[in-house]
Amino acid sequence: MTSQKTMEQRKRRRAAFDYSLFGIVLILMAFGLVMLYSTSSYNGQVKFADPAYYLKKQAFATALGVVAMVVVSRIDYRIWERYTYLAYGISLVLSTAVLFFGDEYNGSKRWLSLGPLSFQPAEFAKLAVILLLARTVTLRVKKMGKISQMFRVILVVLPIVGLVGTNNLSTAIIILGIGVILIFVASPKYLQFISMGALGVGFIAVFLSVESYRLERLAIWRNPEAYEKGYQTMQGLYAIGSGGMFGVGLGNSMQKLGFVPEAQNDMIFSIICEEWGLMGALCLLFLFLILIWRLLVVAQNVQDLFGSLVAVGIMGHILIQVILNVAVVTNTIPNTGITLPFISYGGTSVLFLLSEMGLALSVSREMKKEP
Amino acid sequence: MLVVFLACVFMLFVLAGRLVYLMLVESDYYQELADDLHERERSIKAARGRIIDSSGTVLATNRTVCTISVIHSQIKEPERVIEVLCKELGLSEETVRKRVEKRSSIERIKTNVEKEIGDRIRAYELEGVKVDEDFKRYYPYGSLASKVLGFTGSDNQGIIGLEVVYDEYLQGSNGTILTLTDARGVEIEGAPEERVEPVAGNDLYVSLDYNIQLYAQQAALKALEEKQATYVSILVMNPQNGEIYANVNVPEFNLNDPFALPATVDVSNLSEKEIQDLRNQMWRNPSVNDTSEPGSTFKVITAAAGLEKGVVTPEDTFSCPGFRVVDDRRIRCHKVGGHGSETFVQGVMNSCNPVFIDVGQRIGAEDFYSYFQQFGLMSKTGIDIPGEAGTIMHQLDNIGPVELATMSFGQSFQITPVQLATTISSIINGGKRVTPHFGVEIRNSDGELLRRLSYETREGIVSEETSATMRYMLEQVVAEGGGKKASIEGYRIGGKTATSQTLPRGTNKYISSFVGFAPAEDPQVLALCIIHNPQGIYYGGTIAAPVIRGLFENILPYLGIEQEKVLDENENKVD
Numbered sequence: 001m002t003s004q005k006t007m008e009q010r011k012r013r014r015a016a017f018d019y020s021l022f023g024i025v026l027i028l029m030a031f032g033l034v035m036l037y038s039t040s041s042y043n044g045q046v047k048f049a050d051p052a053y054y055l056k057k058q059a060f061a062t063a064l065g066v067v068a069m070v071v072v073s074r075i076d077y078r079i080w081e082r083y084t085y086l087a088y089g090i091s092l093v094l095s096t097a098v099l100f101f102g103d104e105y106n107g108s109k110r111w112l113s114l115g116p117l118s119f120q121p122a123e124f125a126k127l128a129v130i131l132l133l134a135r136t137v138t139l140r141v142k143k144m145g146k147i148s149q150m151f152r153v154i155l156v157v158l159p160i161v162g163l164v165g166t167n168n169l170s171t172a173i174i175i176l177g178i179g180v181i182l183i184f185v186a187s188p189k190y191l192q193f194i195s196m197g198a199l200g201v202g203f204i205a206v207f208l209s210v211e212s213y214r215l216e217r218l219a220i221w222r223n224p225e226a227y228e229k230g231y232q233t234m235q236g237l238y239a240i241g242s243g244g245m246f247g248v249g250l251g252n253s254m255q256k257l258g259f260v261p262e263a264q265n266d267m268i269f270s271i272i273c274e275e276w277g278l279m280g281a282l283c284l285l286f287l288f289l290i291l292i293w294r295l296l297v298v299a300q301n302v303q304d305l306f307g308s309l310v311a312v313g314i315m316g317h318i319l320i321q322v323i324l325n326v327a328v329v330t331n332t333i334p335n336t337g338i339t340l341p342f343i344s345y346g347g348t349s350v351l352f353l354l355s356e357m358g359l360a361l362s363v364s365r366e367m368k369k370e371p
Numbered sequence: 372m373l374v375v376f377l378a379c380v381f382m383l384f385v386l387a388g389r390l391v392y393l394m395l396v397e398s399d400y401y402q403e404l405a406d407d408l409h410e411r412e413r414s415i416k417a418a419r420g421r422i423i424d425s426s427g428t429v430l431a432t433n434r435t436v437c438t439i440s441v442i443h444s445q446i447k448e449p450e451r452v453i454e455v456l457c458k459e460l461g462l463s464e465e466t467v468r469k470r471v472e473k474r475s476s477i478e479r480i481k482t483n484v485e486k487e488i489g490d491r492i493r494a495y496e497l498e499g500v501k502v503d504e505d506f507k508r509y510y511p512y513g514s515l516a517s518k519v520l521g522f523t524g525s526d527n528q529g530i531i532g533l534e535v536v537y538d539e540y541l542q543g544s545n546g547t548i549l550t551l552t553d554a555r556g557v558e559i560e561g562a563p564e565e566r567v568e569p570v571a572g573n574d575l576y577v578s579l580d581y582n583i584q585l586y587a588q589q590a591a592l593k594a595l596e597e598k599q600a601t602y603v604s605i606l607v608m609n610p611q612n613g614e615i616y617a618n619v620n621v622p623e624f625n626l627n628d629p630f631a632l633p634a635t636v637d638v639s640n641l642s643e644k645e646i647q648d649l650r651n652q653m654w655r656n657p658s659v660n661d662t663s664e665p666g667s668t669f670k671v672i673t674a675a676a677g678l679e680k681g682v683v684t685p686e687d688t689f690s691c692p693g694f695r696v697v698d699d700r701r702i703r704c705h706k707v708g709g710h711g712s713e714t715f716v717q718g719v720m721n722s723c724n725p726v727f728i729d730v731g732q733r734i735g736a737e738d739f740y741s742y743f744q745q746f747g748l749m750s751k752t753g754i755d756i757p758g759e760a761g762t763i764m765h766q767l768d769n770i771g772p773v774e775l776a777t778m779s780f781g782q783s784f785q786i787t788p789v790q791l792a793t794t795i796s797s798i799i800n801g802g803k804r805v806t807p808h809f810g811v812e813i814r815n816s817d818g819e820l821l822r823r824l825s826y827e828t829r830e831g832i833v834s835e836e837t838s839a840t841m842r843y844m845l846e847q848v849v850a851e852g853g854g855k856k857a858s859i860e861g862y863r864i865g866g867k868t869a870t871s872q873t874l875p876r877g878t879n880k881y882i883s884s885f886v887g888f889a890p891a892e893d894p895q896v897l898a899l900c901i902i903h904n905p906q907g908i909y910y911g912g913t914i915a916a917p918v919i920r921g922l923f924e925n926i927l928p929y930l931g932i933e934q935e936k937v938l939d940e941n942e943n944k945v946d
Contacts, residue, residue, distance in 0.1 A: 042553065185372050238408065240393045241401020254409045258554025278394040285383055285390075296376045312372060319379045326386045330393060 017073070018364035021294040025069070025342070025357045028287055029062060032343040032350075039256045039271045040264035040345060054264055054345055061347030065354030072358025073365075080359070081306055084131040088160070091128040094121035095163040108167045120348035122164045122171040127352050127359075129157055129175050130313030133182045138306045144187035150196070153183055170336045174320050181316035182309055185299075221334035235260040236270035236329050240281075247277030264345040266337050269329045288322045288341075298364045307363040314356045317341075411552045416506050417543035418816075419527055420572030422520060422534075425616075425811070428581040431520055431534070431626075434509035437489025437502050439480045441471050444557055446499030456480055456500070459492050477556070482525075483507055508534075510626035516584050517623040518656035519756065519809060530629075531654050533575065533809055536755045540813045540822075543572030573821060576812040578614035583607055586925045587617040591900075594918045595621050598905035604658045605922065606788055610796035610888060610897040613805030613826060615754075616926075624653050657903070659756045662763055662785035666871030667722045667853075667911070668886050668899075669781025669791070671841065673730055674719055675798045676742040678837045682733035685716045685840060695725040697776045702728060705870075719844045720852025722868065724780045731779025736770040739778065746832055747804045748786060752793045753827065754807045762786045781869065788884075792899045795886055797832045799842050799865065799894050804829040846891035849916075854885065857916035859924055861934035863891035866919065868911035873904065880904045885915035889923060895932055898922055 033055065040054035047053075080087075094112065098121050102109030111118040136156055143149045157179045165172030184193055216229070224230030224237070239255035242248065253274045256263040263271050273281045292315055299311035318341055325340045327333045339346055341353050393401070422431035439460065446452055449471055456467045460481050470478045484492075486504070493502045508523045521532020527542060529535035546569030551559045591603040607617040625631065632638060632649055641649070655661065677683040693709030694701050704710065704724040710717070718726030731739060743749050743764065751759045763785040765774055777783040786794075789807055797804040806826035813822040833841075845865035848854040854866040866887035873880040883905055888897040900918045908914060928934075 046555075181375055185375060234404075237393065238401050238405035240390070241398045242405045243394050244398050244402070245395065254551065254553075255405065257559070259405075259408060273390070273394060278390060281390050281394070282387055285387060289380065289383055292376065292379055296372060300372055312375070316375070319375075323379065323382050323386065326383075326390075330386060330389045332386065332389050 017361060018294060018298060018367070021291070021298065021357070021364060022073075022361060024287060024291045024294060025354070028291065028342040029066075029350075029354070031284070031287075033059060033062065034250070035268060035272055035275075035343055036264055036345055038251050038253070038275065039268055042257050043262065043264065046258070057347060058345055058350065061350050062354070065351040068351060069354040069358035069361070072355055073361035075362060077307055077310060077359055077362040078304075080131055081135055084128070084135045087128040088132045091121060091125040092160060092163065094119075095125055095160060097121070099163070099166065102167075110168055118347075120346070122168050123346075123348040123352045125160050125164055126171070126175060126178065126317055127356055129160060129178060130182075130310060130317065130356070133157065133179055134306050134309035134313055137182055137186045137309055141186055141305060144183065145189060147192055150183050150187070150192065154179055168337075170324070170338045173336070174317065174324075174338070177320045178313055178316045181320075182313055185312050186309070217334045217336075221331065224331060232261055232267065233331050233335055236267050237331060239267075239270040239274040240330065243273040243275070243277045243281070245277050245279060247273070247275050247280055250275050266325065266339055266344060267329055268344050269326055269340050272343070284343075285322075285326070288318070292319050292322075295360055298360055298367060301367040302363055303368065304366055307366050311360055311363050314360050317356065318353075409551050410549045411556065411558070413548045413550060415546035415548060415566075415569045416527060417545050417569035418506050418571040419508060419523065419543060420537075420541040420816070421574045422541075423574055423576050424579045424581045424584075425577070426580055426582065429511060430516065430577070430579065430581070431508065431510050433506040435486045435504050436482075436507040437484040437486060437492075438482045438505055439484055439489065439492060440477050440501045440503070441480060442477050442499045442501060442557070443471075443474055444499075444555075446471065446497075448497070452497050452500055455492065455495050455497060459488055460484065477501070512581075513627055514623035514625050515581075515588065516579060516618065517626050517629075518620045518654065518658075519579065519618045520626060521654075522626050522629045532656070532756060533577065535757050537575045537810055537813075541572045541575060544570045546570075571816050574814045574816060574818075575810060576814060577809040578609075578616060578811050579618075579809055580616045582929060583926050584617040584619065586929075587619040587898075587922055588621065588623070590918050590922045591619045591621045593921075594900070594902055594905075594914065598902055598907065598914055600902045600906070601904040602657060603903065603918075604788060604901045605898065605918070606658050606792050607896060607898045607922070607926070608792060608796065608807055610800045610805070610894045611803075613793070613796070613807045613828075614811070615807055615809050616896070618656070618658055618809075620657055629654070656756055656758075657901075658788045659754055660758050660760055660787075662760045662787050663882055664784070664871045664874065665781040665786055665791050666869035666882065666884065667781055668795070668867045668869035668884055669786075670719065670722060670727050670779075671795050671798060671845065671867050671886075672742075672746060672748070673727050673734075673739075673779045673781075674715075674844065675746075675833050675837055675841050676734055676739060677730040678840055679742070679833050680734055680738060683715050683730050685714065685844060687715045689713055689715065689718055689723070689726045689729055691718075691721075691723050691725040693725075695728045695776065697728060698772045700773055702773075702776055716844050716847055717852075719867075720848050722848075722853045727779040728776040731775050732772070734779075736775050737767065739775060740767045740770065746794050746797065747829070748790065748794055752787075752789055752807050754789050755810050759789070760787050762790060781871065785874070788899055788901055792886065792897060795867075795888075796894075796897050799838060799845065799888060799897070801835050801838045802831055802833040804832045842891055842894070845888075849887065849891075853912040854887065854916050856912060857885060857887050857920045857923070859920055859927070862889055862923065862927060862932070863935070864889045864923065865891040865894070866916070868916055870909060870911045881909040883909050883911040883913075883915045885911050885919050887916070887919040887923065889927055890932055890935075896923075896926065896930055 036058050037055040041051035044053035045051045098109055098112050103111040103113055110120050136153055140149055161172045161175050220227045220230045224233040235255060239260055253271050255274055256271045260267050260270060295311050295315035299308045302308045321338055321341050324338045328335055339349055418433050421429050423429050453467050453471050457464050470480055489502045519532055521534035522530055523534050524530050529538040547567045549565035587605040587607055591605050595603045603621050605619040608615045638646055690712045691704055691710040693707050694703045710721050710723045748762055751761055774783055793807050805828050808826050810824045814820050842865055845867055846863055849858050849864045849866045853868045857864055857866050864887055869884045871882045873882055882903055884901040886899045888894040898919050900915045902915050905914055
């Protein structure tokens with residue numbers, strides 16, 4: 001009851017930091033750097049005459065991320081509850097700023113530059129949304145069964161979804177997805193979700209038919225060989241198919257030599273398939289599954305609702321990106337640009353992913369003993 | 372919460388299933404497509420088979436040449452590369468600089484570079500400069516028999532002549548090197564190469580004889596120069612089996628530089644098409660590709676037809692007043708005063724037109740036409756040179772008395788020289804229609820016989836008796852008649868002269884020709900000389916016959932045909 005007692009309890013629980021979660025993150029991170037070097041050395045050599053060009057940038061961001069992860073894991077996550085609106089506000093401002101001052105790359109304005117550093121506000125927005133929703137849902141948890149409340153929660157994230165969605169549809173989908181998962185976890189009423197799902201499908205149908213280029217994407221998805229724009233997809237499939245059971249070996253990919261465009265980005269999983277084969281690809285998926293499972297364990301075993309929802313949000317973030325990325329690379333769904341967490345090139349992404357992991361680790365300290 | 376996780380597990384399983392499908396079931400399909408994308412095929416040229424004459428002299432072979440190219444991404448010292456390539460290849464700096472600085476995977480600087488220069492460039496060890504060795508067709512004797520041998524294009528394919536006809540044997544099959552490249556087409560160092568070795572082409576052995584060809588060429592060039600003729604053709608063949616020993620058509624062209632027109636042609640204001648037309652003209656083999664009126668040499672065929680039908684005997688007498696009136700038209704004999712009364716043998720010796728008009732009338736249009744067919748004149752000879760011209764002949768229905776008369780002394784229709792030589796061969800060889808040809812054998816590069824080429828012969832063109840009579844009469848032509856200038860003491864030579872006009876008539880251009888064979892009683896060699904548009908004296912007996920005599924003087928001993936004392940016997944027979 002006394003605050004001293006809780007403090008004591010907390011101190012004791014600090015020993016219960018989830019090492020398996022931490023270990024998995026480190027393994028994924030290290031593997032990510034190895035694969036990043038493998039896939040980017042050719043592009044680095046061709047474009048910047050430095051095979052380690054991308055590796056250096058990524059390693060810097062990763063180092064920064066590891067520091068952030070360790071620091072955040074040592075801070076009580078409840079502190080962030082106070083700053084959720086601030087964080088959300090900052091993410092809105094940054095996402096607006098990027099529309100006006102952003103650097104354009106491959107036709108999308110996604111980066112804000114500050115001297116030699118560049119920053120992708122959309123990555124920060126994901127973290128901000130996780131915190132914001134966790135808080136919003138915690139405050140209304142008893143009323144969450146009402147459909148009107150569900151829509152109100154969704155309404156809270158719509159501004160950022162709209163802002164990010166103007167030039168980064170995929171991230172908007174991820175943010176929306178995280179929101180849906182959080183609401184669902186707080187109030188698992190299937191009927192409502194089925195109706196919401198139906199609404200979502202209808203929305204997507206309208207969305208697709210409004211702009212013809214999105215319909216074209218569907219056509220490319222169904223028959224990528226017949227379209228010039230299916231080139232990237234086909235190259236990815238060539239890489240995957242070339243892998244076979246055990247792959248061609250680390251560093252021996254042919255497809256990364258300019259055939260798969262920017263192999264270190266969204267399509268990196270196809271090169272992993274080529275170099276490590278089916279076995280390697282399945283192992284990687286299994287690693288992600290363990291990561292997601294550890295996050296689930298954290299979420300399930302934390303008494304505090306806010307902490308639990310933060311863990312669920314992070315889990316949702318990872319699982320949506322992994323599933324969508326692998327689905328896109330294997331041409332299971334139409335092409336959209338989604339990176340593979342911890343593996344794909346992207347400094348902001350890895351920095352905030354590691355911060356999220358720090359947050360999850362911090363939450364994991366609150367775990368009661370596993371049954 | 373667990374529901375979300377289980378949904379996630381389920382979706383990951385679906386994706387894993389998709390991966391299994393792509394990486395195991397569809398693996399071969401994508402692997403193959405990917406290989407196609409990564410592999411670059413570099414072809415290794417196969418050595419083309421040689422062309423070798425009957426004495427073993429190599430007339431066409433290969434020479435190693437180099438192709439110099441640069442790989443932009445590997446060049447370290449562009450200025451030095453430019454400097455060296457300019458110096459060694461004799462190209463302008465501008466040309467070389469443009470190619471060296473072009474951002475392409477591989478840029479060809481120059482092909483067909485001499486091996487020595489290629490070796491020198493290789494010795495500089497410049498990075499990014501590639502020297503590839505390659506074969507180039509090489510003709511050791513330059514223009515010798517150019518219109519017979521023909522030449523090849525850059526893709527190792529025959530363009531004219533024997534190179535075309537025997538392409539399938541000569542070509543061989545190219546090898547390939549499969550290398551891996553990145554998306555820019557740059558070869559990946561250290562990647563394993565797949566190599567398919569090239570198979571060299573087979574050698575073609577021909578009946579041409581270098582020495583005879585050379586003698587004939589000298590004789591033809593001499594006549595060309597002396598008579599300021601447009602061209603001179605000589606065809607030397609074995610009348611017994613159709614093997615051609617020599618076929619000269621001067622002016623020849625340089626096989627090692629076949630696209631260069633003669634220096635006398637000013638190409639500066641000609642269009643590309645006009646230049647190409649001139650080249651095509653230069654490459655023509657007039658012995659095979661062009662037809663003309665044969666003129667009096669054709670009287671051999673008329674005489675053979677008359678003898679064969681039995682409408683004339685050597686002893687028959689004719690009278691020549693210097694012309695014959697046929698259908699109100701007066702057809703003149705070349706001797707204005709006429710030959711008076713003469714036997715058929717004398718008619719042949721005098722090449723008397725009225726005699727042959729009479730013989731033609733005795734044969735009749737229909738039979739004369741069918742003798743044309745029987746002798747093989749209406750079909751091509753089947754010589755192994757591409758583009759043989761067919762006979763241009765009246766329709767049977769259109770052969771009136773005038774046409775019949777002119778046909779009988781070799782006018783109003785056109786045949787190729789090789790057709791004339793072949794038909795005369797079959798008349799004097801006992802009645803065998805032979806196929807004139809060059810190709811004899813195909814052997815591989817080790818000299819192992821792969822194939823003996825066989826040619827059609829048709830027996831019974833004329834009877835042996837007719838053939839013997841023709842040999843006798845034609846021997847008289849050379850011994851005492853119009854072909855006297857072809858006679859060589861100690862040899863029995865048969866022959867017939869001709870002087871015809873080029874078509875269209877009225878340009879005062881003539882074609883002088885002579886066909887001779889030896890030994891007269893058993894012909895082993897037959898030679899036809901055609902002088903096209905000679906200046907000054909243009910009678911075949913005067914200018915073409917001596918060419919063949921000069922040739923025979925050289926080649927008869929060479930062919931092992933013995934001299935004999937036969938003059939006395941001849942004198943007895945003639946008078």
